[in-house]
Amino acid sequence: MPNPETAEDQPRQMMGAPYTWMLRASPLQWVRPYWHKPLGLTTITAGALLFPIISRNDANIDSAANALAFAALALGLNIVVGFAGLLDLGYAAFFAIGAYTYGAFASFQIEPAWSPFWQPFEWLGLVAHMGDVVHFTVSFWLMLPFSAAVAALFGVLFGAPTLRLKGDYLAIVTLGFGEIVPIVARNTPSVTNGAMGLNGVAAPQLFGWSFGVNATPYYYVGVALVALLIFCSTRLKSSRVGRAWMAIREDEIAAAAMGINRVKFKLLAFAMGAAFAGATGTYFVAKLQTATPEMFMFPVSVMILVMIVFGGIGSVWGVVLGALILQILQSWFLEDLSQWLHVLGRLVHVDWLQRVELSSSIEMIFGVILVTMMLYRRQGLIPATRPVQALSMTEQTAHVGSGGSSHNFDRLRGLGTLDREADEPLLAVADMTVRFGGLVALRSVELTVPSHSVVAVIGPNGSGKSTLFNAVTGLVTPDAGQVRFAGESITRLPPHRVLDRGMARTFQNLRLFPGLTVLENVMIGRHARLSTGAFGALLRLPGTKREEEAAREHCLEILSVFGNRLLPRVDHVVSSLSYANRRRVEIARALASSPKLLLLDEPTAGMNPAETQELADQIKGLNQLGLTIVLIEHKLDVVVRLASKVIVLDHGEKIAEGTPDAVRRDEEVMRAYLGRSVAVA
Amino acid sequence: MTTGALYLQQIINGLSLGAMYALLALGFTLVYGILELINFAHFNVFMVSSFIAMWALELLGLSGQGVVLTGFALVGALAFAFVVTMVVAGCLGVAIERLALRPMRAVRGTAAMITTIGVSYILFNAILLTVGAESKNFPNPMPSVSWEIGGATLRLREVLIWCVALVLMAGLHLFVNRTRLGKAMRATAQDAEAARMMGIDVDRVIITAFFLGSALAGAAALIFGLYYNYTSFIIGYSAGLRAFTAAVLGGIGSVTGAMIGGVIIGLVEALGGQVFAVRWTDVIIFSILVLVLVFAPTGLLGRAAPTKS
Numbered sequence: 001m002p003n004p005e006t007a008e009d010q011p012r013q014m015m016g017a018p019y020t021w022m023l024r025a026s027p028l029q030w031v032r033p034y035w036h037k038p039l040g041l042t043t044i045t046a047g048a049l050l051f052p053i054i055s056r057n058d059a060n061i062d063s064a065a066n067a068l069a070f071a072a073l074a075l076g077l078n079i080v081v082g083f084a085g086l087l088d089l090g091y092a093a094f095f096a097i098g099a100y101t102y103g104a105f106a107s108f109q110i111e112p113a114w115s116p117f118w119q120p121f122e123w124l125g126l127v128a129h130m131g132d133v134v135h136f137t138v139s140f141w142l143m144l145p146f147s148a149a150v151a152a153l154f155g156v157l158f159g160a161p162t163l164r165l166k167g168d169y170l171a172i173v174t175l176g177f178g179e180i181v182p183i184v185a186r187n188t189p190s191v192t193n194g195a196m197g198l199n200g201v202a203a204p205q206l207f208g209w210s211f212g213v214n215a216t217p218y219y220y221v222g223v224a225l226v227a228l229l230i231f232c233s234t235r236l237k238s239s240r241v242g243r244a245w246m247a248i249r250e251d252e253i254a255a256a257a258m259g260i261n262r263v264k265f266k267l268l269a270f271a272m273g274a275a276f277a278g279a280t281g282t283y284f285v286a287k288l289q290t291a292t293p294e295m296f297m298f299p300v301s302v303m304i305l306v307m308i309v310f311g312g313i314g315s316v317w318g319v320v321l322g323a324l325i326l327q328i329l330q331s332w333f334l335e336d337l338s339q340w341l342h343v344l345g346r347l348v349h350v351d352w353l354q355r356v357e358l359s360s361s362i363e364m365i366f367g368v369i370l371v372t373m374m375l376y377r378r379q380g381l382i383p384a385t386r387p388v389q390a391l392s393m394t395e396q397t398a399h400v401g402s403g404g405s406s407h408n409f410d411r412l413r414g415l416g417t418l419d420r421e422a423d424e425p426l427l428a429v430a431d432m433t434v435r436f437g438g439l440v441a442l443r444s445v446e447l448t449v450p451s452h453s454v455v456a457v458i459g460p461n462g463s464g465k466s467t468l469f470n471a472v473t474g475l476v477t478p479d480a481g482q483v484r485f486a487g488e489s490i491t492r493l494p495p496h497r498v499l500d501r502g503m504a505r506t507f508q509n510l511r512l513f514p515g516l517t518v519l520e521n522v523m524i525g526r527h528a529r530l531s532t533g534a535f536g537a538l539l540r541l542p543g544t545k546r547e548e549e550a551a552r553e554h555c556l557e558i559l560s561v562f563g564n565r566l567l568p569r570v571d572h573v574v575s576s577l578s579y580a581n582r583r584r585v586e587i588a589r590a591l592a593s594s595p596k597l598l599l600l601d602e603p604t605a606g607m608n609p610a611e612t613q614e615l616a617d618q619i620k621g622l623n624q625l626g627l628t629i630v631l632i633e634h635k636l637d638v639v640v641r642l643a644s645k646v647i648v649l650d651h652g653e654k655i656a657e658g659t660p661d662a663v664r665r666d667e668e669v670m671r672a673y674l675g676r677s678v679a680v681a
Numbered sequence: 682m683t684t685g686a687l688y689l690q691q692i693i694n695g696l697s698l699g700a701m702y703a704l705l706a707l708g709f710t711l712v713y714g715i716l717e718l719i720n721f722a723h724f725n726v727f728m729v730s731s732f733i734a735m736w737a738l739e740l741l742g743l744s745g746q747g748v749v750l751t752g753f754a755l756v757g758a759l760a761f762a763f764v765v766t767m768v769v770a771g772c773l774g775v776a777i778e779r780l781a782l783r784p785m786r787a788v789r790g791t792a793a794m795i796t797t798i799g800v801s802y803i804l805f806n807a808i809l810l811t812v813g814a815e816s817k818n819f820p821n822p823m824p825s826v827s828w829e830i831g832g833a834t835l836r837l838r839e840v841l842i843w844c845v846a847l848v849l850m851a852g853l854h855l856f857v858n859r860t861r862l863g864k865a866m867r868a869t870a871q872d873a874e875a876a877r878m879m880g881i882d883v884d885r886v887i888i889t890a891f892f893l894g895s896a897l898a899g900a901a902a903l904i905f906g907l908y909y910n911y912t913s914f915i916i917g918y919s920a921g922l923r924a925f926t927a928a929v930l931g932g933i934g935s936v937t938g939a940m941i942g943g944v945i946i947g948l949v950e951a952l953g954g955q956v957f958a959v960r961w962t963d964v965i966i967f968s969i970l971v972l973v974l975v976f977a978p979t980g981l982l983g984r985a986a987p988t989k990s
Contacts, residue, residue, distance in 0.1 A: 087791045089798075161975040167791050168719045172925070176967040298918070302798060311794060361810055367802030374796040375784055587881050643857075647955050 012467060014444055034159070048223050058429055060332070062215035067327035068222030069284045074307040074323035075229040075316065076276025081305070082314035082384065083242060084269035087171040089160075089301055090178015094274040096296035097145040097154050098281025103198040103291050104191060105146075106136040110566045133645045140286050140654025145278050146642060149609045151278025152271040159270030163263055166252075178301050182293040185343035204286050205523030211286075225283055226320065228321050231274055232538055233316045236272070239537030239548070240530045243516075245363040246314075247524045250513035254294045257473060257511070259499035259528030259593060299363065306366045309373050312380025334358040346626035368472055376513060385515065391568055412557060415625045416597055418451060418567050422487055426451040426628050427472070427503075432481035434464075434471050434652075439468040442478075442652045449597065454619075456639040456660075460672055469599050469647070474498045500528045502596035506586040506603060506634070514575040518566055518585050521574055522555040525592030558591045562617055579606045584615070591622070598622070603639055614643055636664075648672065691951040697839050697908055699947025700846035704901035705924030706931065706939035707853060708774075708894030714934035715890050717787070719891075721797040722777050724921030725804035726895050730770040730902035731912040734810060735819055737765040743820040746910065750822040760821055765847070766903050767896035774895025775888050783884075808914045818914035829907035842904050843856040849900055850940050851895065857936055861891055870934065919982060920964070923950065926970040929983025932983020 029261075031039060080088045096579045104110055105126075105494055111133040118134050121127045123439055128135045134140040138146075143575060158177045162170050184191045193199055201379045203211045204221070211217040236242045244265045246256035258261055303326075311322020345353025373380065418426070427449040434442040442464045449455045457465050470476040472483055483491045490498055504525070515522050530551055536544045542645045559566045562584045569577065574585055583603060603613040603619065616638050623629055623642070633639050639646060639660055646663045648656040650672035655665050705727055712720045716761075741758050742748070750758055781800050785793040826837040857863040868876040869886045877883050903922065906912050923946050931942025945964065952966045973980060 074940065085790070087794075120758050161971070165974060167980070168717070168794050169974055169978060171794065172719065172792060172929075173971050175922075176971040176974075180964055180971075183960075183967075187960050188965075305798070306793065328757060363802055364806035367806060370799030371796055371803065372783055374792055374799065375781065378792060412797070554976060574854045 021091065022045045032674045045227075049220075049228075052219055057524065060217050061219050063328065063331035064121055064216055065219040065222045065287060066284075066331065067225050067289070068219070069280050069326050070304065070307060071226050071320045071323040072222070072229050072280040072283070072328050073277055073304045074319040075226070075233050075305050076273045076280065078314065078316065078319045079233065079236070079245075079276065080273035082267050082308060082319070083237060083249065084245040084266060086159075086162075086269060087167065087174070088178075088265060088273070088299070089171045089175040090181070090271075091174070091273070091277060091294040091304055091494045092298070092300040093158070093181035094155060094277035095180045095281045095284070095300070096280030096291075096293070097182050097428055098151045099152045099285040100185060100192055100198075100281075101147040101278065102143045102285050103141070103201050104358070105136045105143060106140065106202040106286075107198050108135065108200045108547050109137060109198055110191060125297075128158060128363075136354065137202065140202070140282070140669060143282050144324060147282040148275040149277040149282070153274040155270040155272075155274025158274075159267050163266055171172070175301075178298060185296070186293040188670050192293070194319065195293060197290045198285070200288070201285055201289045203289060205349040211614050213289075218283075219272070221283060225279065230278075230316055235538050235540060236534065237316065239540075239544075240527060240532040241265070241268070241534050241537045243520060243524050244527060246513045246516055246520070247513050249529075250515055251511050253475065253495075254507070255524070256279070256495040256510035257475065257499060257505060257507075258498045258524050258589065260524070261494075261496045272534065283372045286576065303366060306370050308380075308381060310369055311671055312382045312384055313378075314384030315380060315382045318382030318384065325381075326369075329365070330359065330362045330524070334362060340460055354665075365458075367480070381594050382633070385517075385573065406597035411654050412561070412625060415591070415594065415627050418486065421583055422451075425449055426486060426505065427439075427630070428482075428484040429468075429472060430482045430484075432468065432483070433479045434467055434476055435479050444481075445649070449628060449630055452623070452626050452646075453627055453644050454642045456624050456643035457630065457632045457649060458634070458646060458663075461671075462651075463649040464652040465649055466601055467652075469505060469601055469630075469632065472498075473503060473599065480568070497586065499593055499595075502594070503599065504593045504595035505599035506583075506590050508601040510582055510586060510603070512574045512582055512586055515573060517571050517573055518559070519552070519555060520571040521560060521585055522588050522592045523551060525589035526555060528593050529648050555588075558588050561588065561591070561622070580608075580611050583607065595627070597628045599629065600629060600633075602632050604633065604635055612638060636660075640664075688952070689831050690821055690833040690946065691955045692866075693833055693835055693839060693949030694938055695948035696944065697842050697904075697947070699944035700842050701901045701904045701908065702850060702920070702924045702927045702946050703943025704846055704897045704904070705920060706943045707850070707936065708898045708930040709925050709928040710931070710933055710939040711866075711890040711894040714936075715873070715887055716782075717867065718782070718793050718797070719915060719925070720883075720894075720988070721794065721921075722781075722800040722804065723774075723797075723894065723898060724917040725801045725808075726770060726773055726985045727898040727902050727905075727921060727924075728912075728914060728917030729773060729804050729808060730819075730895075730899040731906050731916060733769045733817070733899065734762055734766040734903040734906055735817060735912055737762045738820040746821050748820070751822050751824055755822060755824075759841075759955055762764050762903055763900060766899040768899075769807070770899030771892040771896035774891040774898075776889060777802075777821050778891040779937060783887075791891070805917065806913060812914065814895075814914065814950055816911045819910050821910055824908070826939075840855075842908065845904065845957050847899065849897060851972065852893070853897070853936065856893070866890060876883055885896070885954075888937055923966055926966055926973075929970060929978075930980050930982030931975050935980070935982040938980055938982035 015472060027235070041367075051064060055061055068591070073091070073139050076094075077088065077091045080091070114129055114134055115133050118127050122129055126136070126138050128137050158174070158359060162173045165173060166676055173425070186194050188194070189196075206210070206217070223655070244255070244260045247258065247260055248262055248265060252262060253277065277435055307323040308319040309322075310326060311320065312318030338356055341356045341358070342354050345351070345356070425448040427447070429447040431443065432442050432445040432447075433440070445464070445468060447455075457468065459465055459507070467476060471478045474493050474497070481491070482489060485501055488501070490501055490503075493501070505650060512522065516524070529647050532544050532547060556567070556570070559570065565581060565584055569581070574582055577585065583606065587600065587603060600619070604615050607615060612635060619629060619642055631642070643660055646658065646660050647654060648666070648669050654667045656666045657667070689921065694887070705723070708723045708726075709720060712723070738744075738758070743758065771953055777800055781796055782793060785796050821840070823838050823988065828835045857866060865876065865886050866880045866889065868881060869883055873883055877885070901924075905916065924943065927942035927946040928939045929942070930938070931938025932944060946969075948970065949961055949965065954962050957965065
């Protein structure tokens with residue numbers, strides 16, 4: 001019998017082909033894979049450090065320093081757009097805020113009258129007493145983090161109103177903020193000198209030596225800045241924080257249901273991206289020693305967007321490469337190409353060739369690149385996710401361990417244990433009412449779930465079963481009713497808090513994070529039980545490392561519940577899995593949060609009888625470990641086999657409750673399922 | 682002028698701007714209603730159309746403000762310019778849909794919108810590189826007839842702009858509500874999948890939406906030229922964003938909403954410039970955009986908040 005998974009895995013094999021071909025063609029084939037990364041990093045670092053010594057051309061070094069500034073901006077935008085999926089079309093605003101922050105504290109723009117108030121600041125070296133005015137002289141090195149912090153603050157400020165908006169609308173609002181900032185800068189000349197641009201911004205100093213207008217020191221600061229931001233980006237990406245961002249990007253609702261505080265992590269992404277731009281703004285203005293509002297308008301935001309689209313949205317090295325290539329194209333290559341065309345024009349006596357100025361068509365080239373990449377290579381030059389080797393035929397058709405037997409569960413013991421065993425039921429829903437406009441989806445529904453039991457909720461389509469789950473887990477706000485869980489009220493708690501309390505769920509229509517791997521999906525399920533924050537992720541202290549390692553181990557244990565259905569596929573993107581396997585991943589993801597109560601919404605939908613049987617065994621196994629389960633199910637044999645109690649909903653009302661056998665004989669239930677006439681007959 | 686007359690004058694100006702923004706807003710709303718796509722290319726379809734309109738008038742031997750036509754010659758010349766501009770602009774819109782946006786239709790997320798930004802850039806630079814950066818004198822063959830009303834001046838061109846806008850909007854309203862293709866459009870806007878199952882050629886509906894929207898942008902571009910007497914490669918962005926704000930304010934996806942929103946934005950721009958300072962007009966408009974999106978994303982007449990992520 002052909003395995004249903006085989007067909008779906010085929011295209012992946014083909015996707016891998018060009019990469020193996022590239023590897024074979026490159027000198028890397030003589031190097032052991034273990035050495036690829038350190039070797040690559042060393043080469044890049046050496047190249048970056050030696051460039052000014054080799055080049056010796058100040059103009060080239062200057063262009064390279066500008067390119068580095070844009071690489072830094074691309075890295076920042078990549079956090080917002082690439083990691084968290086929040087399309088920001090006004091990103092240059094944060095660049096502007098960083099730039100003007102430095103401009104305000106290190107130029108002759110703001111000069112308040114001298115008063116004794118400034119004396120302590122003069123002792124600290126932040127201001128100078130010039131005649132009867134104050135001159136700000138805050139060091140560049142102090143302003144770098146300070147501007148980042150100011151920009152981050154504005155990131156939160158601009159991000160907060162957009163939290164409820166999605167996709168395109170978010171983009172438009174950010175565009176609006178992105179336009180307002182430069183206009184305000186132009187119209188408040190007392191701080192920014194308006195359209196004329198800032199005057200006399202101080203050059204950075206290092207140990208008393210001023211950078212002046214020499215390009216080389218700026219270049220090295222740029223290299224350090226980009227290196228720092230690459231380091232931050234890669235650390236964040238592979239941490240709990242990065243996974244939370246990607247979860248929000250892939251499916252916001254599922255992210256919330258898996259315990260991710262959307263408000264917090266979206267604002268963190270905005271703040272982090274803005275901080276990168278703020279620091280870069282300071283660097284850029286220190287280098288140019290002026291700033292005008294035109295430097296921060298919409299075209300700049302679009303240019304940075306083109307860079308990350310070109311390099312690969314979400315890919316750290318990709319966006320750096322994209323930014324460098326486009327900037328260098330702009331400042332070196334187009335000039336040279338124009339010169340060559342002029343020479344050619346003189347040789348063949350073609351007048352217009354002598355006048356071509358390709359550098360003025362750079363925005364046209366950006367437009368063409370943007371459209372071409374979107375149409376033909378959306379993943380960019382260096383894709384954020386690399387395809388994995390497909391399973392071999394043998395691996396795919398290997399015997400499927402049923403997973404139901406107890407040895408698979410040894411390490412999961414403790415699942416579903418309660419902090420304190422109480423007499424009251426684990427979950428008690430009272431008087432739950434949900435209305436959608438005029439439709440009453442649930443009418444005063446009661447539900448009690450005793451600890452360590454399996455309760456099934458059945459009912460015809462549209463009877464309100466999934467709405468009940470949504471209302472209990474906080475995805476839908478009930479119009480009336482209380483939910484008590486493990487002895488505490490959780491009514492109207494947001495979804496991520498509900499999960500945190502120990503209630504995890506799956507969705508009827510599958511809400512996985514489609515672009516992430518099996519293991520990443522399950523690790524996101526573990527989110528609420530981990531504690532690493534942004535600083536923890538950046539520092540990666542031994543504690544963080546241990547936590548991450550333990551989480552990975554734990555998730556692999558959970559995947560082993562399903563025998564070898566999922567274990568060989570942990571690094572596969574879930575959208576490439578078969579339907580049944582995706583259902584299993586969703587259950588594993590819910591289990592990863594170490595729930596006390598598991599809500600399964602039609603777990604066996606789309607499975608064949610053998611697979612249904614297998615999953616029923618596994619659910620039974622989980623329950624025997626002590627996990628309390630509520631399941632919505634249409635297959636009555638599964639219900640009878642698993643549930644100790646059945647609730648029947650019809651048109652939003654509970655019409656029966658009892659043991660599976662009792663419910664099956666209930667007249668009201670037959671009427672709901674089969675129609676009035678049958679029941680009467 | 683007295684203060685009252687000044688405000689009356691700004692209301693007249695605002696209504697003319699509003700007519701233009703309303704026509705432009707309809708293009709956003711028609712496409713958004715069907716594809717849930719914010720079409721940034723529309724900004725510069727408008728800008729390119731203003732050059733098409735200029736060339737169409739120059740084809741008739743009109744350039745600058747030197748030649749003044751009256752009677753049938755005037756009507757004929759303007760009718761020719763409107764038809765040519767609207768047809769060419771419509772075809773440009775269809776070409777953009779066919780070449781750049783149709784392949785993106787199946788892609789989820791913001792990829793299609795990013796593509797329209799790229800298309801917009803290409804149009805922008807195509808004009809910049811071929812025509813040049815200096816602004817062009819837009820032909821205006823209308824005689825300078827004007828009336829005095831309460832101290833304010835009402836010029837013939839303003840009356841003409843209002844008439845053209847009203848005729849076009851009434852025409853669109855009839856098309857959407859009374860014709861078979863219009864009904865197909867409304868059905869597709871509700872649920873493209875269901876419309877397809879009911880035998881509606883969704884591709885044709887989408888092409889129609891792009892054609893109509895771009896053609897109306899063409900009409901708006903001609904109005905822009907007649908009103909301001911110039912055109913330039915940069916006019917697309919600010920006019921486009923105002924029109925988009927109008928579409929959002931009226932409730933994006935709603936045809937009537939776009940018309941009302943356009944008029945409101947036109948009045949806000951004219952009166953806002955009067956009350957505050959012209960240099961703050963942009964901030965006022967962008968603030969309206971942000972506030973509406975954040976606090977009332979359905980706008981005045983829109984349907985439920987966008988669900989596409």
